[in-house]
Amino acid sequence: MFRLQLPTDPRWVNLASQDLQEILTDHAWCEQKAASSAISLMVQFPEYPELVEQMSALAQEEMQHFQRVFTLLQEKGLSLGRERKDAYVGALLEFQQRGNSAINRLRDKLLMAALIEARSCERFRLLSEQLADVELQAFYRELMESEAGHYTLFITLARDLTGREETDTRWREWLDYEAKILHHFSEGKGIHG
Numbered sequence: 001m002f003r004l005q006l007p008t009d010p011r012w013v014n015l016a017s018q019d020l021q022e023i024l025t026d027h028a029w030c031e032q033k034a035a036s037s038a039i040s041l042m043v044q045f046p047e048y049p050e051l052v053e054q055m056s057a058l059a060q061e062e063m064q065h066f067q068r069v070f071t072l073l074q075e076k077g078l079s080l081g082r083e084r085k086d087a088y089v090g091a092l093l094e095f096q097q098r099g100n101s102a103i104n105r106l107r108d109k110l111l112m113a114a115l116i117e118a119r120s121c122e123r124f125r126l127l128s129e130q131l132a133d134v135e136l137q138a139f140y141r142e143l144m145e146s147e148a149g150h151y152t153l154f155i156t157l158a159r160d161l162t163g164r165e166e167t168d169t170r171w172r173e174w175l176d177y178e179a180k181i182l183h184h185f186s187e188g189k190g191i192h193g
Contacts, residue, residue, distance in 0.1 A: 005179030008123055013130045016190075020133075021073075025081040026190035028069040030120070033086070034150075035062035037113060045106055051157060058150065065143065072139065088192035089116065091181045095174065107162040111174050114154035116192070119178070121147035123191055 016023045038059040042052045073080055092115065096108045124144035128137050158167045 003175055004118055004122060005175050006182045008119075008126060008182075010126075012123070013126045016127065017131055020076065020136075021078045021081065023127075023190070024069055024073050024076075024078060026084055028066055028073065028080060029083045030086070030191050031062050031066035031069060032083075033089075034113075034116075035059045035066065038062060041106075041109060041113075044109075045102075048106075048161060051106075051161065054153060054157060058153065061146070065146070068139075072136075084190065086190070086192055087184075088119075088181075088190075091184070092116070092178065095177045103162050107158050107167060107170060110154045110158040110161075111167070111171055114151050114158070114171075115174050115178055117147050117151040117154060120191055121151060 035058075038055040042055045042059075045051055070080060092112050096112060097104050121144050124140045124147055128139075128141035128144055131137050131140070155167070155171070158171075
């Protein structure tokens with residue numbers, strides 16, 4: 001569905017499952033950052049009412065996900081911990097077009113968000129299939145489906161706002177770039193490695 005060029009190393013789940021505090025904390029902050037990114041898109045591109053409407057709803061949903069992860073941490077006797085820098089997202093930011101037209105910058109922001117959602121969805125699927133904790137399996141299965149919907153939302157918005165052919169061409173470039181950088185993130189325990 002996502003056409004990710006390089007699958008996650010199967011050993012990633014083993015690393016992640018050894019430290020639930022780390023994976024849940026990282027996940028919580030990923031949800032907060034997703035909400036912030038949705039708000040940022042509304043602020044940067046208020047001239048697109050459909051984008052504003054969709055991002056407003058998405059920001060609320062992402063904060064609900066943050067709250068659910070935070071609640072899970074508390075129920076398991078774990079603490080939230082400090083926000084971490086996401087090196088994967090940092091590497092993706094380097095590929096974004098700058099100084100180009102506003103519509104092309106918007107397309108890149110939407111495609112980068114789609115890529116993050118696609119990779120998160122893939123990793124949530126692995127967690128839902130391989131974690132020993134049955135409650136966490138169900139939780140990640142549910143969120144996997146949600147992330148797939150977010151991926152679809154971002155791709156659809158990019159196509160609707162900037163054209164299908166141009167969007168699909170740029171999407172292939174994003175997929176190639178992500179495959180090149182992904183091997184640097186295979187040994188981390190976080191959602192994006």
